Structures are given as structure tokens and as C-alpha cells.
Amino acid sequence: MNQQQDKRAHYLRTYANKFHLAVVPCKEKVPKISSWQKRGVPTKEELDEWGTKYPNSNVGLVLGQASGLVGIDADGQKGIARLKEVSNGDLPDTWSFKTPGGGIRLLYRIPKGLVPKKYVESLEGEHNELALLGEGQQTIMPPSIHPNGKEYFWMKGKGPSSIEVAEAPQWMIDLMTGKKPKEQKKASQKAAKKPKEAVGVLERLAGKCPLFQESWKEQQAQGISEEDWHNWMRLLVNAGQHEAAKLFSKSSDKHDERSDARSLSLIAETDENGTGPMVRCSTFGCGEETIEGCHSTLNLNDEEITNSPGSFIRNMMDGPTLPTDPVYQPYIQALDSVDDYTIDHHGNLCSFDKKGNPFTVANFVARPTMEVIRDDGVTEDRTFRIEGVLKDAKPLPAIDVSASEFPIMSWVLKNWGIEASIRAGQNRKDLCRDAVQNMAKEVVQHRIFTHLGWCQLDDGSWVYLHSEGCIGAENITVEVEKELARYALPSEIRDAKKAAETSFSLLKIAPLDITIPLLALVYLSPLVEVLRKAGIEPNFILWLHGLTGSRKTSLSLAFLAHFGAEFISKNPPASFKDTANALEKRSFVTKDTLLLIDDYHPEASRYEAQKMAQTAQRILRMFGDRIGRGRLKSTTEFQKTYAPRGMGLVTGEDLPQGQSSVARFIGAEIKSGDVDLKMLTKIQNDGLLLSEAMVGYIKWLMPKMDDLPEILLEQFQEKREQFQKNAAHGRLGEAAAWLYLAYDLMLGYMESLDVTSSDEVKEMLGEAEDVLVSLVQKQGGQVNQERPEQIFTRILGELLSMSKVRIDPIKKSTSHYEFDSIAGEHIGWSDETFYYLLPDATYNAVVKFLASRGEAFPVKDRTLWKNLEHANMIQVEKDSEGNVHRCIKKNIPKRRANPKEKPLRPRVLHVYRNVLDSDDEGRVAQ
Secondary structure, three states: OOHHHHHHHHHHHHHHHOOOOOEEEEEOOEEOOOOHHHOOOOOHHHHHHHHHHOOOOEEEEEOEOOOOEEEEEEEHHHHHHHHHHHHOOOOOOOEEEEOOOOOEEEEEEOOOOOOOOOEEEEOOOOOOEEEEEOOOOEEEEOOOEOOOOOEOEEOOOOOOOOOOOEEOOHHHHHHHOOOOOOHHHHHHHHHOOOOHHHHHHHHHHHHHOHHHHHHHHHHHHOOOOHHHHHHHHHHHHHOOOHHHHHHHHHOOOOOOHHHHHHHHHHHHOOOOOOOOOOOOHHHHOOOHHHHHHHHOOOOEEOOEEOOOHHHHOHHHOOOOOOOOOHHHHHHHHHHOOOOOEEEOOOOOEEEEOOOOOEEEEEOEEEEEEEEEEEEOOOOEEEEEEEEEEEOOOEEEEEEEEEOOOHHHOOHHHHHHOOOOOEOOOOOHHHHHHHHHHHOOOOOEEEEEEOOOEEEEOOOOOEEEEEOOEEEOOOOOEEOOOHHHOOOOOOOOOOOHHHHHHHHHHHHHOOOHHHHHHHHHHHHHHHHHHHHHHOOOOOOOEEEEEOOOOOOHHHHHHHHHHHHOHHHHHOOOOEEOOOOHHHHHHHHHHOOOOEEEEEEEOOOOOHHHHHHHHHHHHHHHHHHHHOOOOOOEOOOOOEOOOOOOOOEEEEEEOOOOOOHHHHOOEEEEEOOOOOOOHHHHHHHHHOHHHHHHHHHHHHHHHHHHOOOHHHHHHHHHHHHHHHHHHHOOOHHHHHHHHHHHHHHHHHHHHHHHOOOOOHHHHHHHHHHHHHHHHHHHHHHHHHHHHOOHHHHHHHHHHHHHHOOOEEEEEOOOOHHHOOOOOOOOEEEEEEOOOEEEEOHHHHHHHHHHHHHHOOOOOOOOHHHHHHHHHHOOOEEOEEOOOOOEEOEEEOOEOOOOOOOOOOOEOOEEEEEEHHHHOEOOEOOOOO
């Protein structure tokens, strides 16, 4: 947007907000919005919309009753001179500005209830005119740009910021209300009896077409120009409205015998039906946006707009008789503003051909009564509630049609059966679709949110959604699957401090290395949206593991009751019995909420064990990478993906394997006897208090939502650096930092309710830091154990101990080289410094052993050699070109001494002996 556009946009808002003027955006001199003649002061929302949709528009001021203002437009020297003459100098100081064409504009206020008509005097010479602008008109305001490229500007000391707008002088009111000598003649002419039908045609056209309304008023006042008279007369005649055309011409004193002759000539040019080619809107100077505003849709033929004002009156010729049964009244009313369609006396939906003759589109009528928008926070799915009536007044059942299904029209046969029929013929289905859609202009919109957690409404306010409504607003509908219906929060808090104390007491239900991460995770969940906006969305899971009977599920449900009291004694919302796709969808819906996935346990069946392990890996990558699984439809289009938007808590008897997997969760071990069962029972009886505590916390966060991203980002970066000093993997340090931030915020909320003191908060933060450092260090050990090189050396050590493989001394006497009595597959040699391992044989032996246990080695052989190098477990060498060789050639003596035979020279891994040796014992046959 350039400086001039900024200036006009600023004045548009200033005129509306500061001076309460009925302004509208204009393209040059034409308003860009429909029905502008009756508009008042625009709302903030309208101004925001116009600023986006029409960034380079001029500023128009609506005149007449809508604004209570009228204008004087004096063009040219003769126009200004005539103004002085007519006013006799009675021109009170008021808002005044100059036009780029050399004219002046003066604005005045009129009494309430006055209907000021336009008064025009066309003077001799080009661009010389005096006009009093009133009802149904508008004037372009400074600093708008004239088509000649120049700017309108306020006269010095005559702008709204300098003086008040003056009351209109009496002479001006008299002229604009028709109190002049010729009025008696006009009044008697207008009082003559007019054909009722012709009047109805003109009134309908005036109600639909602002330009005709203005021209008709001008025609009645002093008559329109020859060109305008001819265009409007041709339009009325070709639409078949001959009597209306005659009445329009006769409504001016200018009408004479020549006018009658010209009218008859136009009628004589029509066809046998009394109609002719429709005069287009563009003939009257209307642009694309104005036409679309009046007609809703643009009719195009070879890229030319063919819309005509005649479409508003052509179905008033000899159209079908409307049905009289009351069941059709809503449909008749809906079609009253849709000029291309009507209903015949049988109840058939009808349209009109180019000559205005009706034809049947369908043997039923239908209209939308409600538009349902299902909002998941990312996309909106729309369905339409449609009601219908079959011909002869037979009601059809109301149906729900999806937005994707609606334009195809197959829903008619699918839902209403064989009787409901769209007629054969070109475009009949599309005409039926267009008629139904155009009857939906005032349809009720109902938005249903299909997710939990934070949502920012259109007015910028934040609300927190749960299955039974939301915190922060009323009349909000939320719809989630049955399994998530228990995520329901109470509408009121009975005692905020008592609720917070109950939540706080959960720290004592088990050891702190269990309860601190659990409670921190609970209070971290509503922060996901905030952290996402800060660019630091959490990407880990808390994994609570322990043997069966350790009460891990009961304890987890007690913490989950913060998000719904019913969880306290019911089944978890998700488990490893669910499909991975179902878990993915639930993790998406439970936005800014905690999803408990229960019961990761060993399985006797290898297939079931692998299936559960795969589900665990899917969950870890979902939450760890914040992505959903991409899938293709049969049409090769991508299906919708569901990335997690809340936090995850998993319970299990076992832990998943794999270095990257272990780095995606924080593990907390629970042992038998860790849970205080008496306290657990008490908490289970106080489940509602826990959910009330969460409501209080959410309300406490609500006014901070816009400021928290910046605040938490700075704190996170500081704590992440601190925790990563003790982390074997960068992810673990980040996870600890997120839990610490949430724990800190939770303590801040508790302190605000006097549940704890500032000194206690400092002490508890120190405890939390120690617990999280300890968890990170333990998890780091697990991460190291899951490194490919560690798995490799560990499994190879087991194979050697079990004599499944063997490594021979390189200097052993040849008499012992037959190895008939030595068990195990030969995989290499050794000396005092290295184990020389055959790479393929060694790798295959390890992979085969893991496969026998239903496990897979995490990397390919070449990647493993790189890992061994980086861990300083093997010797490597570089050639003259700088290439690294990890498998180096080594001279190996032949099995039987023969001076003529050269030694073996295979490429082998040079593994340092201390990598495989345990204590002081080598793993070779001595």
C-alpha cells in the first residue's frame, strides 16, 4: 500500500470513528458495496474488512436520511455563479472542499424525517452544473483521487476538524422537497391514476437497482438526459414491461408527443413476445464489483459480463402463478430476492430463458436452513441442513449435505428417493444447485468446535474448550468422540484455594521423582498453544513404567482428573489396544490437554509384541516430531494428517527400545509400595476439586495468553542450556526445561492463592531441578545403551561368551588351525592390540541373533562402522586423497606353513581390544 492509499484508508476510519459519518469505499466515484444508499456509520469489523478487501479505494459519503447530510455540487464558473444567485448569499459556513475539476462541494445537516430529493440545473457549456445532492446519493470526500489523477481537498478552515457542519438553509430545503412553482403541475400529474402493475414494476426495479432508483427520482424531479431516457426505456420495453416504460417516460414534465412516438418505435422493434435483447448493466457504467453486489453472481459470455437490470423485472411479465399452499411460503419468500427463479402453481422449481419465458428445472423446491461449520482448529468442514417440498405440497425430510457433496446434486436421489427429479437438459442440475444456494442468503450459521484446548475467537479473545463447552465464553458448542467426552470441566469453582490445595497435595502421593514430573506435565499441557506460538512446542512424552500391581494406571488417572473428574474412576481415554490411527486422531483432538495412553506391556506372541512395539514407535515419533502420518487417497491426493497438539502420558510395564526413541521420552519408574493408597483413595473422592483447580489455572492464564510466548521463550532458552549440561541427548535437556517451566508457572498460580509462599516456591523449584537432572541423567544412560555401537558390542560379547562365534589368535601355531574341537563361527583374529573382525560375518552374526529374538538392528553396516569410528572403538586410516577407510587390510598367516604361499590379506575392522574385553579376560581362545 503506497502513501496515498494509506492516507485514504486513514481518512475512511477517521470519518467513521471520530466524526460518525456514513462513509463507504468507492472505486473512483462508484461505491464498491451493495445497498450503500441506506447504510449508516460502518462498524469496526466493516472497516477492517474494507481495509483488506479494498485497500486503494476512494472515500464516499452517503447522503440523505441515512447520514442526515446533504450536499451542494457547483461545477464550473457558471455553476458557482448560479449557486450564489439561487442562494441569494445564504450559505452558512460549513464543511467545504474543492474538486479536481474546479468545482466546490458544501455539506449541510438536515432535520430528521426529511427526505431530500436531488435537484439539478444543467447550465450552458461543458462541466457547468448546479446540483443539490440528497436521498440515494453519495459524494466523494477528500483526500480521494479523481479519475484525472488529482486529489479532492478541504478548503482552509472548512474541514471537520476545524468547524461544525451547519444546518441546511431554508432555500435549499425548499428546492430539495419540491416547493417551487412547477410543483403544483407535477403533483397533479403524479396524482393521476397509474396502472397498478406498471407502478409495481418500476418500484421493484428501483428497489433492486440503485442507479434506476436515482434516475427515476431525477426523472420525476426535472427529467433525465436524452441518453439515460433512451437506455432505461429500451431496458423496460425489451423486458416486456411496455406499460411501465410509458409510465416512466410520463413521470417527467419533459414528456411530449415526440416521447410517445419514440416509445412506440421501441415497442415496435420487439419480437412476437414483446421482448428484445436485454440492456446490460455495463451500459449504465456499472463495474464488475457493483454488478456482483447487485446480482450476487456474474453472468459471463466470452468473458463479457452480461448481467442486466432487466432480470429483476422480466419474471413479472406473465410468469407462473405461485402456489397457494402455506408450505411453500418460506420458499416463495426466499426466492423473492432471487430473480432468476420462481415456483409454479404445482410447486415445480422454474427458471427463465433468454426471452423471459419460464421452464421447469425440478419437480421440487429446496432451501438451506442451517450451515453447520465443524472447526477442528486447522480446517473447517461444512454441512448444510436442507429442507424441501415435492410438487403438490408433499414435504420432504430435512437432510444434512456436506459441502463437497452439495454441488454434485447426487444427494437429491440419495436422500429423497426416485420421486424427487431434476429435469433433463443442459445445465438443469447446475440451475437447481444455484437456486438452492441462492436461497441461503440469511441461513443460520452454527459453528461446532471438534477439538479441545485453546481457541482464539474472531474478536481476539481466548477461550479454552472442553467436551461440554468452554471456559471464557457462553453458547459455544464442542463435539468430540465418545471416548473423549470425559474431558469435561466444571462451569464454576466452588473454592479456588481448596481446589488448588488438592492439586498441590498430589506431590505427596508418591516419591517426588514420580510426582514432580507428573504434576509438571499436567500443568504443561495447557501451555502447548503458547509454546507453539513461541516456536518451542514440546516434543516428548512422559513414560511411567513399573511392574504390574504398582498402581501406575490409578495414579495416572488421578493426575488426569485435572481435565475431567470422571477420569478418576473410569478407564483411560486411550490404550495400546487402540489402533495407531485412532491414537493419532485423539492426540490431535486433545489440544492443550493431556492424553493418557495406558498399558504398554510384554506380549507372549511375537506378532503381538512387534505390533505393540510398532505402536509405541509411532506414538513416540508423533509426539516427538509433532507430525501425523501422511497417507494418500485412491485419487493420489493427500489425506488429512493429524499431528499431536497436546501432551502425552504413557504407562507400561516395559520401555521401548532404540536410541532415537529413548530420547523422545522422559522415563519415571514406579515401584510397588511407592503410592500412598490411603491418600490415593482420598484423592479419588475429590476428583471434582482437581478439575476445578485446572479451571482456576486456565482462568489465571487467560489474560496472559498474548504475553506468555515471549516470556516463556526467554526462560526456556536459559533452562535448556542449564539442563543440557547433564543430558546425553539434546532432546532430554529440552524436555526437562519444559517441565521446569510448567512447574514454575504452577507454583506461581499456587502462590497467587496463598497455597504456598515465595520462600517455599524457591525451595520447591530447587527440588524440582534436582529431580529433573536425575531423570535426565538416568535417561541419558538408557540413550547410550541404545546407541548402535553399544548394542553391537553388547550382542557380540554375548555371542562370544556363548561360543556362538569365535576369534582366533593371529600367532597361534599352525597345528591348532583346524579348530575341529572349537565351537562357534569364525569371525576374525586377534593380537595384543586389536580384534580383526571380518565385517560381513560379524555384522550378519549380530543381526541374526537379534532377529531370533524378534528384534532388528537399528542401522546398516556402513552406518555402524561410522558409529564405531566416532566412538573411537576402531582404528581407521586415510589415503593420500583424504578418504577414510574403516575396514583396513591385514596380513593373516595361512593355516599351514608354506613359504611359497602368500599370507591372507582381507579387509577387517580393527577393533581395540578394550572395547570387547571384560576386566582382564580376552574373548579369544587361548
